[in-house]
């Protein structure tokens with residue numbers, strides 16, 4: 001299937017008081033037309049920075065971001081402005097991302113101002129249409145964000161992101177601030193809109209259950225790296241990276257009497273991205289660490305079609321299998 | 330035979346705000362047996378923290394006020410105790426862990442000193458013995474005792490929460506109230522803290538009221554569970570019954586809203602509508618505007634907690650025979 005987005009060796013460094021912070025460390029992935037790619041990982045692993053770098057809301061330090069065949073990192077400001085119509089973002093905290101002084105209709109119409117689209121009459125119609133689309137009552141056109149609850153505010157965030165009819169949307173923790181009953185409403189809305197408008201999503205969350213539910217494929221991030229990427233079902237049935245396994249085993253399952261995964265308790269905390277460990281970034285906490293893990297970073301290896309893992313346990317096994325295949329012919 | 334440690338009856342707590350009177354807790358009944366871990370589950374604003382603060386007699390007044398009810402601890406009503414008596418119980422026989430450990434930690438004092446102070450306040454120990462106890466408590470929660478001289482900001486979020494646990498357990502309380510102790514933590518760190526709480530509970534035989542909005546945490550840690558909606562308990566059961574046969578429409582709605590990790594579910598079945606305005610709660614059953622089962626009678630009649638099984642109760646008119654049940 002056609003790739004809408006191809007990210008190659010994307011890197012983002014921040015210069016901090018403590019030194020160079022590599023928030024995104026040479027990651028590559030593709031997103032196919034009409035699919036949802038989930039990005040999951042714990043606080044500070046670089047999910048938001050990845051999402052923003054892909055839209056150039058933060059300027060990547062290195063790499064390529066190929067959107068519909070063009071490397072947008074080569075675009076000048078004017079071409080980028082045009083490209084942004086097709087590439088939008090929904091943020092986690094609907095409150096912080098909405099201007100408190102603007103009414104709901106002004107917020108949703110803001111992108112039309114920026115791009116000087118539609119005369120006022122048509123604009124009103126457009127806003128109403130968007131409000132219908134995301135399930136907001138027309139009564140709220142003149143309300144202000146602070147008068148609304150989190151679920152409705154997030155609907156406004158969705159409406160604004162969709163105003164310019166984008167093809168691709170980064171959803172950065174769009175439901176993390178919401179209660180489960182409201183979270184479920186917004187997840188269903190995001191899914192319905194994808195069907196109706198043929199959208200392609202990158203969906204970011206620290207909640208693996210949410211990511212697995214909404215995504216076709218999932219990338220697991222740790223300390224600026226993608227450690228595993230595969231179909232969302234496989235991430236649960238066949239997790240191969242020790243970090244993915246630990247992450248899965250740490251999630252409390254809301255069921256009783258079912259066979260639960262043996263819990264792998266990781267020692268210690270996530271190391272700082274300012275002085276990441278040399279070798280494999282997970283080596284300091286990995287229950288299976290080997291001497292070579294401290295020396296070199298493991299390559300991304302395809303363990304089964306569409307399932308890649310960055311771990312020596314996997315690359316060694318694949319290497320042995322390939323060698324076995326050669327000797328057997 | 331189980332012994333009743335805590336019994337809350339008909340509790341009502343209000344906050345008087347500029348927008349009106351918020352009824353945070355209304356007609357709440359709840360009990361906890363000795364040695365039990367009870368999960369108190371509900372969404373934002375359900376009144377979970379207010380319930381916990383009522384037990385601790387820490388509801389901020391103003392704007393808050395406990396208007397009615399009784400909270401019996403070993404049969405004695407905490408709401409009738411004098412402030413000095415409460416001070417002797419709080420932090421000693423009942424202690425609390427907060428969602429943000431910084432609420433209970435003083436940023437300018439070392440963690441060791443703070444635990445020492447808590448110990449000396451309640452137990453007849455000199456500073457040296459209290460210091461030893463503080464270091465032992467830190468070790469118990471997996472923090473090297475030599476870090477007793479460090480300040481709270483020198484610890485990571487997960488470690489700070491463990492310091493909070495060490496402090497709460499330092500006087501060996503009979504009842505530990507934990508208010509969303511892991512909500513702010515990453516899942517691998519949450520797993521560390523939950524494992525710690527489980528093992529400490531067994532070793533110290535502490536009874537626990539665990540407040541959470543995460544049914545996964547409940548399944549993992551609790552033996553009983555109370556589901557709270559808009560200030561009241563709508564369902565109470567042992568964990569097994571609640572997860573295998575939830576009876577209240579709200580509880581069933583919660584389960585329909587959670588994405589599953591181990592099953593393929595195309596679409597979630599969310600509860601429709603929004604949380605009610607706490608200054609104008611719906612009449613009758615407070616869940617009726619969002620309830621798929623609701624009938625006319627639900628608008629006017631307040632449901633009572635009805636036994637629906639062994640130790641399992643639900644406050645819904647279905648079980649009073651006034652509303653048709655679920656179609657399976």
Ligand SMILES: Nc1ncnc2c1ncn2[C@@H]1O[C@H](COP(=O)(O)OP(=O)(O)OP(=O)(O)O)[C@@H](O)[C@H]1O
Nearest residue numbers: 014021023042043044045046047048049050206273
């Ligand atoms: N503008 C910035 N300046 C300096 N450091 C930054 C900046 N933005 C992010 N970082 C750092 O980059 C790393 C990755 O941050 P990022 O926000 O991408 O993580 P995240 O996975 O989205 O985390 P969370 O789950 O907490 O949202 C963190 O160590 C963070 O502190």
Ligand SMILES: Nc1ncnc2c1ncn2[C@@H]1O[C@H](COP(=O)(O)OP(=O)(O)OP(=O)(O)O)[C@@H](O)[C@H]1O
Nearest residue numbers: 344346351353372373374375376377378379392607
């Ligand atoms: N100090 C206060 N002043 C005014 N209203 C308050 C105060 N504290 C709580 N409330 C209100 O009381 C109700 C119950 O709040 P409470 O904090 O007990 O809920 P909760 O179940 O703990 O929610 P959360 O999951 O968000 O922690 C809410 O409507 C809340 O806005």
Ligand SMILES: [Mg+2]
Nearest residue numbers: 047048049173
């Ligand atoms: Mg983020």
Ligand SMILES: [Mg+2]
Nearest residue numbers: 377378379508
């Ligand atoms: Mg609370």
